[in-house]
Amino acid sequence: xxKIFLVAxxxxxxxxxxxxxxxxxxxxxxxxxxxxxxxxxxxIKTNDNLHIAVADEANILNGKINSKDDIVFxxxxxxxxxxLNAALEQKKYDGYIFxxxxxxxxxxDSLQLKSNKAIGIMTREKIQKSFDDVLEEKRLLSxxxxxxxxxxxxxxxxxxxxxxxxxxxDDNTKAGLSYAVGYISGxxxxxxxxxxxxxxxxxxxxxxxxxxxxxxxxxxxxFQLMMGKITGIGAVGLVQFIIWIxxxxxxxxxxxxxxPDLLHQMQGQPMQPAGMQAAQAAQxxxxxxxxxxxxxxxxxxxxxxxxxCFIFYFLGGYLLYSSLFAAVGSAVxxxxxxxxxxxxxxxxPIIFAIVIMTKAVNEPNSSLAVFGSLFPLTSPIVMMARIxxxxxxGVTLWELxxxxxxxxxxxxxxxxxxxxxxxxxILMYGKKITWKEMWxxxxxxx
Amino acid sequence: MSKILELQQLRKYYATQKAVDDISFxxxxxxxxxxxxxxxxxKTTLLRMITGIFYPDSGEIILDGKxxxxxxxxxxxxxxxxxxxxxxxxxxxxQALYLAQxxxxxxxxxxxxxxxxxxxxxxxxWWNKKVEDLSKGMSQKLQFVTTILHEPKLIIxxxxxxxLDPVNANLIKDEIxxxxxxxxxxxxxxxxxxxxxxxxxxxxxxxxxxxxxxGTVADVKQQFKENKFSIKLHELPANTTHESFEVVEQKAxxxxxxxxxxxxxxxxxxxxxxxxVTVEAFNEILPSLNDIFIHLVEGTKSVxxxxxxxxx
Numbered sequence: 001x002x003k004i005f006l007v008a009x010x011x012x013x014x015x016x017x018x019x020x021x022x023x024x025x026x027x028x029x030x031x032x033x034x035x036x037x038x039x040x041x042x043x044i045k046t047n048d049n050l051h052i053a054v055a056d057e058a059n060i061l062n063g064k065i066n067s068k069d070d071i072v073f074x075x076x077x078x079x080x081x082x083x084l085n086a087a088l089e090q091k092k093y094d095g096y097i098f099x100x101x102x103x104x105x106x107x108x109d110s111l112q113l114k115s116n117k118a119i120g121i122m123t124r125e126k127i128q129k130s131f132d133d134v135l136e137e138k139r140l141l142s143x144x145x146x147x148x149x150x151x152x153x154x155x156x157x158x159x160x161x162x163x164x165x166x167x168x169x170d171d172n173t174k175a176g177l178s179y180a181v182g183y184i185s186g187x188x189x190x191x192x193x194x195x196x197x198x199x200x201x202x203x204x205x206x207x208x209x210x211x212x213x214x215x216x217x218x219x220x221x222x223f224q225l226m227m228g229k230i231t232g233i234g235a236v237g238l239v240q241f242i243i244w245i246x247x248x249x250x251x252x253x254x255x256x257x258x259x260p261d262l263l264h265q266m267q268g269q270p271m272q273p274a275g276m277q278a279a280q281a282a283q284x285x286x287x288x289x290x291x292x293x294x295x296x297x298x299x300x301x302x303x304x305x306x307x308x309c310f311i312f313y314f315l316g317g318y319l320l321y322s323s324l325f326a327a328v329g330s331a332v333x334x335x336x337x338x339x340x341x342x343x344x345x346x347x348x349p350i351i352f353a354i355v356i357m358t359k360a361v362n363e364p365n366s367s368l369a370v371f372g373s374l375f376p377l378t379s380p381i382v383m384m385a386r387i388x389x390x391x392x393x394g395v396t397l398w399e400l401x402x403x404x405x406x407x408x409x410x411x412x413x414x415x416x417x418x419x420x421x422x423x424x425x426i427l428m429y430g431k432k433i434t435w436k437e438m439w440x441x442x443x444x445x446x
Numbered sequence: 447m448s449k450i451l452e453l454q455q456l457r458k459y460y461a462t463q464k465a466v467d468d469i470s471f472x473x474x475x476x477x478x479x480x481x482x483x484x485x486x487x488x489k490t491t492l493l494r495m496i497t498g499i500f501y502p503d504s505g506e507i508i509l510d511g512k513x514x515x516x517x518x519x520x521x522x523x524x525x526x527x528x529x530x531x532x533x534x535x536x537x538x539x540x541q542a543l544y545l546a547q548x549x550x551x552x553x554x555x556x557x558x559x560x561x562x563x564x565x566x567x568x569x570x571x572w573w574n575k576k577v578e579d580l581s582k583g584m585s586q587k588l589q590f591v592t593t594i595l596h597e598p599k600l601i602i603x604x605x606x607x608x609x610l611d612p613v614n615a616n617l618i619k620d621e622i623x624x625x626x627x628x629x630x631x632x633x634x635x636x637x638x639x640x641x642x643x644x645x646x647x648x649x650x651x652x653x654x655x656x657x658x659x660x661g662t663v664a665d666v667k668q669q670f671k672e673n674k675f676s677i678k679l680h681e682l683p684a685n686t687t688h689e690s691f692e693v694v695e696q697k698a699x700x701x702x703x704x705x706x707x708x709x710x711x712x713x714x715x716x717x718x719x720x721x722x723v724t725v726e727a728f729n730e731i732l733p734s735l736n737d738i739f740i741h742l743v744e745g746t747k748s749v750x751x752x753x754x755x756x757x758x
Contacts, residue, residue: 006547014536211531215589218497218525221517339665427499429529 003220007228008235010201015236024217025240029247050123052113053087053096055079060138068130072125088116089233095119095293096130104140104443118164122395157256177301179361182388186381193317193350193380197325200228201339203229204329204426222423227415230322237318302390309387309400316407321346323411323418330425331433338432345435348412353378360385376410417442448511450475450497450600450631456505458491465491466502467655471631473648477627479648480663481635482735484743488655489635490528493602496633497525502594511600521550524598528605528635530589532577539573545592550622556595563591567617580607594625601625602633607641616746619645649735653743667732670741673705674731675714680724688717702731 015021054065054075057177065073074093084096095115103109113119113127140150162175204226207213216225328342356378358370364386373395383403386395424441426434452472458465465488473479494500498516507514532541536595539560564570567587579586586609586753594601603622603640607615622632622645635647642649643663651659659666677687678700686693686701690709695702705714711730718725731740733741 003548006544010544206533209531210534212533213531214499214527214529215525215531215545216548217499218523218527219520219545227613284704427494 003224004228004231007225008232009218012227012235015233016025016200016239021236021240025243026247029244029251033248033251042130050095050119052127053079053084055084055096055098057101058099059101060099060103060105061134065130065134068126071126071130073130076368087116087413088114091116105135105142120248127312140162162316165243176316178388178394180389181301181306182364182385183358185306185384185388186354186361188355189314189380189384190350190357192237192241192314193321194347196233196318197321197346199233199236200230200322201325201329201343204326204422205332205336208332208426209334210332217426218295222426226323226419226422230319230326230402234315234318234324237314241314261347271353284324301388305391306384306387309386312404313380313383313407316404316411320376320380320407320411320414321350323415327418327421327425327438331428331438332420333375333429333432342435342438347378350381353381357381357385361388370399373399373405374403376407379407420444448475449467449473450510451633452506452508453496454493454506454508456492456507458488458495458500458502459503464497464655469505469652469655469657471650471657473631473659475631476626476629476632477647478622478632478645480642480649481633481652482639482659482739483652484637484647487652489652492652493525493527493633493635494611496600497523497602521596522599523602524592524593524596524600525588525602526604526606530604532585532588534578535576537573538569538575538580539579540594541577542588542595546595549596551596556729559595559597560591560642563595564714565585567621569589572673583611583614586610587614587618594621594630598630598635600631602635604635605637606634607636607638610645639734639739641686643735651739651742658742659686663735666735666738670731670733670738671730675703675711675712676717676727676729676731677701677703677725678727679718680726683718683723685721690714690716690717 050071052071052073053060055074055353056075057065057079061075067073079087079098081098084098087093088096090116094117095113097111097113099111103111111131119127137150141147148259155216176395190277207216207225213225220228258308279446302308324346327341331342332339353372356368356372360372360382363369367383368372369386372378373386383395385402388394391397391400420442425438449472453472456466456469459467467488469488469492472570481489481492491500495502496514498514498520507662509519521644536544542560542564543553543556546560547553551559561570564572569587571583572580572588577588580588586606590606590644593603601622608624610618610695622634626632634642636642646663649659649666650657670702674694680699682699686696689706691703691705692711693701694704703714705711715728716724
């Protein structure tokens with residue numbers, strides 16, 4: 001045990017003390033943050049208001065049309081197309097819509113917007129919608145439908161509200177958020193498995209190629225060396241993640257300071273820290289419209305459960321796969337290219353898991369998702385997608401417990417097999433090794 | 447003399463070959479022991495069993511009077527394998543410290559010993575250098591230090607002089623003598639027979655997994671002597687043939703003669719003395735270990751075996 005610690009300490013320190021570690025650990029979140037900050041900045045700030053003059057000669061609008069977002073309508077009177085063109089030249093307006101007094105509300109006359117610059121497709125839709133709404137209302141009113149009747153029709157309380165048997169509200173924002181949280185955490189575990197698994201494999205290859213393996217195994221058992229390496233690199237991963245989460249959380253507190261508008265929209269509601277999702281949430285906020293709605297949904301998501309499970313599946317998945325990566329590393333000879341073909345059987349289930357995960361975020365209770373979240377080779381990724389939907393809506397307690405137990409069993413099994421391959425592999429030079437041979441080493445009794 | 451290591455009917459079979467096939471021998475405390483054999487003879491497998499890296503299929507290893515227990519006894523052994531290396535990116539001081547701690551030394555103990563050995567071998571200035579900056583000979587020196595740092599009772603060196611210049615080789619050789627004098631036992635595995643002749647007290651020759659020779663260097667030479675003598679005369683006598691010997695080689699006044707069965711060296715001397723020739727030199731020619739090695743190994747299947755893979 002003491003020797004595993006010694007090996008792990010060396011693995012940990014030799015990586016943490018590298019300059020590249022500091023760079024990736026600190027710079028990466030800063031870059032991500034700057035990226036999202038820019039997105040938010042551009043989506044809030046830089047949309048200049050578009051001034052549209054509406055020359056309502058037919059007096060249809062009663063002097064009023066609601067401005068929408070960044071489009072400002074200004075109703076003016078007693079203008080001619082010529083005077084409007086002149087105003088456009090002088091940049092008094094960005095565009096104008098001329099409603100001639102011959103305009104027939106019920107007819108098929110069309111209106112025209114003249115502008116001195118190109119108008120984006122989104123803005124066009126918004127202008128169209130504003131006019132459609134106001135003209136529809138005017139038409140209905142002209143058919144002797146009273147304002148009160150109109151209001152009662154438009155009072156759209158007829159949307160279906162989704163809820164689960166447990167009585168929790170399950171609105172679209174929450175479903176979308178669960179989807180995002182599940183997808184992101186599943187994907188993160190996928191990336192972790194690859195990054196740190198490969199790190200373990202390359203560490204083993206380095207030891208073998210430097211010919212230090214035999215020196216070390218004359219002092220420690222090969223199993224201790226392998227476990228020390230896996231633990232040390234796992235600790236590097238954990239530290240890196242904790243730093244990332246702290247950084248992202250810290251930077252997220254900066255967001256409202258940088259964008260006071262956002263703070264205003266929040267109406268005094270405390271912002272819930274949500275780790276890596278913060279930037280995502282800020283973006284989602286723009287789309288879903290209401291900050292408070294998002295906040296409600298955020299509170300419905302059980303982050304303690306998700307973060308707890310994330311750490312468990314991160315560690316479980318890492319331990320399960322890293323020993324396999326170590327076994328492959330031990331079998332590789334001089335040529336790193338050999339690693340590619342030997343890695344295939346390991347990368348296949350990980351990629352398979354990602355495919356199941358993309359299905360599971362949509363249908364957390366489909367039989368494929370249930371299978372994927374129980375099978376130890378895919379469960380670290382797939383289960384995250386189900387857990388994001390909450391318990392018991394996404395996954396039942398017994399499924400979660402069974403999945404965790406199977407993952408622990410799977411990790412013990414792969415480590416046991418990998419240790420036997422590793423023991424033989426690290427002392428074997430000069431021969432290209434196939435999976436068939438590695439399997440023979442693994443199942444042979446010691 | 448008490449024994450540091452006893453091997454009793456040690457066996458390790460792989461799927462395709464018998465790597466170590468029923469080997470028994472013992473090594474006295476404080477001796478320098480040579481383990482010889484052609485490539486693929488099973489030396490590395492045997493050494494890996496003695497260091498606890500492999501388990502024997504059958505047989506016993508007795509270390510210092512007790513049954514060998516790899517986990518507890520690792521600290522008693524220092525092993526420098528033939529395939530040896532270091533972490534390239536690690537500082538030399540840290541590397542030595544790490545390897546010593548893996549052997550079971552505490553940090554302060556390890557530190558003290560590293561300082562002692564580094565100053566003894568003039569390596570103090572290396573402490574903060576990285577291994578990748580060292581020459582092959584320098585890293586060899588470092589490997590030697592890390593092998594003997596914890597003052598093991600049994601030191602196993604596999605080809606310790608490969609890549610060393612004569613100055614450093616002599617430095618290491620002196621340290622090996624010194625260690626043996628202070629009570630450590632050294633097992634020395636090599637192909638370089640002249641080194642074995644110079645250093646070793648006791649040798650075992652292995653071939654095809656079996657022990658084919660065991661004894662002190664002097665005994666082995668006696669065992670394989672061919673009764674050859676070199677004789678140098680002042681002038682050439684009239685008669686150089688006699689029933690007691692045959693001339694193997696003649697260079698002017700110097701002969702190499704082989705004494706025939708049933709005769710003694712004195713018979714040869716007498717024959718020349720009777721002819722009134724001055725004998726300037728008369729020496730027995732003992733075979734070199736190299737000759738014995740080649741004599742014993744040649745013609746066996748060992749060459750083809752050397753190309754086969756060693757498997758665990």
